[in-house]
């Protein structure tokens with residue numbers, strides 16, 4: 001548990017909880033700016049360490065030693081300096097044109113698990 005405080009300039013948007021109708025599983029501190037697709041962390045100034053470390057990365061990929069070797073940004077963008085992971089991604093994941101994001105994610109995780117990686121959601 002980490003105490004956080006709503007940023008002074010984001011108190012107004014924090015009061016608007018309509019984001020949960022569209023994104024029910026989003027972070028309790030994430031808010032859309034009304035009438036726009038722009039969104040903010042409303043506790044940015046005091047956000048927890050894990051958020052400072054992981055930023056906006058959606059999924060983390062660990063190798064067999066538990067070391068972080070890749071991160072997935074947006075829906076399907078891999079960022080990694082691990083040559084083996086990048087190669088596997090290029091050959092087995094990028095080529096897989098599954099339109100449904102949840103199905104694609106399950107597939108991607110299965111492929112990486114089979115190669116010894118762990119994906120942390």
Ligand code: SF4
Pocket residue numbers: 027028029030040041042043044047048051055
């Ligand atoms: S940075 Fe952390 S606290 Fe802020 S919206 Fe994202 S997950 Fe929530």
